[in-house]
Amino acid sequence: MSGARQCVILVGGKGTRLGALTKDTPKPLLPVGGRPFLSYLIQEAARHGSERILLLAGFKAEAFANELDVLRAAVPAAVELKVLAEPEPLGTGGALKFAAPHLDEHFLLLNGDSFFDINLLDLAAPPLPEASVGRLALKPEVDVSRYGTVGLKGENVTTFAEKNSAGGPGLINGGIYWFNRSLLNHFGNGFVSLETEVLPKLAIAGRLLGKVYDRFMLDIGLPYSLEQAQTSVPAQMRRPAVFLDRDGVINRDVGYAHRPDQIVWVDGALAAIKTFNDAGFYVFVVSNQAGVARGYYTEADVMALHRWMAAQMAAAGAHADAFAYCPFHPDGTVAAYAKASPHRKPAPGMILDLLKTWPVAKDQSFLIGDRAHDIEAAAAAGLPGYLFEGHDLSAFIESRLGMPAR
Ligand SMILES: [Mg+2]
Numbered sequence: 001m002s003g004a005r006q007c008v009i010l011v012g013g014k015g016t017r018l019g020a021l022t023k024d025t026p027k028p029l030l031p032v033g034g035r036p037f038l039s040y041l042i043q044e045a046a047r048h049g050s051e052r053i054l055l056l057a058g059f060k061a062e063a064f065a066n067e068l069d070v071l072r073a074a075v076p077a078a079v080e081l082k083v084l085a086e087p088e089p090l091g092t093g094g095a096l097k098f099a100a101p102h103l104d105e106h107f108l109l110l111n112g113d114s115f116f117d118i119n120l121l122d123l124a125a126p127p128l129p130e131a132s133v134g135r136l137a138l139k140p141e142v143d144v145s146r147y148g149t150v151g152l153k154g155e156n157v158t159t160f161a162e163k164n165s166a167g168g169p170g171l172i173n174g175g176i177y178w179f180n181r182s183l184l185n186h187f188g189n190g191f192v193s194l195e196t197e198v199l200p201k202l203a204i205a206g207r208l209l210g211k212v213y214d215r216f217m218l219d220i221g222l223p224y225s226l227e228q229a230q231t232s233v234p235a236q237m238r239r240p241a242v243f244l245d246r247d248g249v250i251n252r253d254v255g256y257a258h259r260p261d262q263i264v265w266v267d268g269a270l271a272a273i274k275t276f277n278d279a280g281f282y283v284f285v286v287s288n289q290a291g292v293a294r295g296y297y298t299e300a301d302v303m304a305l306h307r308w309m310a311a312q313m314a315a316a317g318a319h320a321d322a323f324a325y326c327p328f329h330p331d332g333t334v335a336a337y338a339k340a341s342p343h344r345k346p347a348p349g350m351i352l353d354l355l356k357t358w359p360v361a362k363d364q365s366f367l368i369g370d371r372a373h374d375i376e377a378a379a380a381a382g383l384p385g386y387l388f389e390g391h392d393l394s395a396f397i398e399s400r401l402g403m404p405a406r
Helices: 016-022 037-047 061-066 068-072 091-098 120-124 181-186 194-204 223-237 269-278 299-315 349-357 372-380 393-401
Strands: 006-010 052-057 080-085 106-111 114-116 134-141 148-153 156-163 170-180 208-212 217-219 241-244 282-288 322-326 366-369 385-387
Touching: 006 037, 006 091, 016 223, 037 052, 037 068, 037 106, 037 114, 037 223, 052 061, 052 091, 061 068, 061 080, 068 080, 091 181, 091 194, 106 120, 114 170, 114 223, 120 134, 120 170, 120 269, 134 148, 148 170, 148 194, 148 208, 156 194, 156 208, 170 181, 181 194, 194 208, 217 223, 241 349, 269 282, 269 299, 269 393, 282 349, 299 322, 322 349, 349 372, 366 372, 366 393, 372 385, 385 393
Parallel strands: 006 052, 006 106, 052 080, 134 208, 241 282, 241 366, 282 322, 366 385
Antiparallel strands: 106 170, 114 217, 134 170, 148 156
C-alpha cells in the first residue's frame, strides 16, 4: 500500500449559511476564481496521486453530474471521477456508510467546502497503527471561538468537541482525514454525523491520530469567506516550483537507467522532495532521455519507470507533480526520435511547457541539476539553477536553500 489512491469528497451539504447563493447550487460547485470551488480540491487530490475520486452527493446531486465534464477537465484523463448520490439525507457518516462498497481499505476524505493546503501524502503515507482508524489534519488557530476544537496529546486525538464558546488558542479540524475502512464499524444505521457522533466517541476511545499543519485554510461556508476565497484560493495555487533533473539528482546516474532495478535513490532525495512538498512547492522532474532515440528502451519504459518512482515517492510521503522527459537526440538510431528538439536540455522547452501549464510563481522558482546543460536550460527559461555535485540532496537543499528536512 503506498500513497492515497482513493480520495472521497463530502459534497452533500446544503450550505444553509450562504442563503440564496446555494438555493440552486450546492456549495462545493459555487464559482471561485471563475471555476467550481470543488475543481481545486479535485486537482489537489490528483496531483498528490489520487487515481480515483468519489464525490458523495446529496443535496442537488444532479448538479454534480451536470458539472462532471468541467470537473474532469481539471485533472488528467486517467483519473476516475465518480458521483455517488445518497437516496435520502444521511449525514456525513451515513453518506460514507452508503458508499461502503466503493471504498478502498484506506482512503482520503475531504470536506467539500473547505480547502486546507497541506501535503496530503504527509497525512496518508505513515501506516496507521492497528488501534487507530484514522489520522486527522489539524490547524492551529489563535481564537477557536468560531470552531469546534480538537484535543491532541502527542499524536493521539483525545477530544473532538463541538463549537467552543470559550475561545482562545487551540486546534481545529482541518476537514482532511486519512481513514481505514474499519471506521464504518463504529457507525449506526441511517442518519449519522461524522463530526458530532462518530469522531467524538472515537477520540475518547483513543482510536484517532492527529497531525498539526500551520498552513493556509479556508472554508467557504459563510458569505464573507466565499468572497475572500475568490482571490485567496487562486493565489494559493500559484506556487513556487522546483525543477529537478532526474539521473544524478534524485537517482544515481548509472547511464540510461530505464528499469526499477537500476534505480538507486540519491541519499536524501526522497526526503528533499517531501521537504519541497511540505513547503507548498510544485515539484517537476525534467529529464533528457536520449536512450529512447538511441533505441535502448522505449517511451513506454520511461513512463512505466516514472510510475514506479512515483509509487516509491508516495510511500515516503512525497510526490512529483509532473515527470517531463525528452526522448529525442540528433544522433539517434530510431528514426522517429533522431532529431534535435527544443525540449532537450540545454534548451528550455520542458521547463517552459511546465511554466505554461501550471500556475507557477516563477520569481520564487529554480532548478537543481548535476550537469552544465541543466543549469543552462534553467537560465534559458529565466530561472536560477543550482549545481548539485552529489552526496546528499537533503543536506544540499539545507545548506544551499536553507530548507531543512523535517
Ligand atoms: Mg543528470
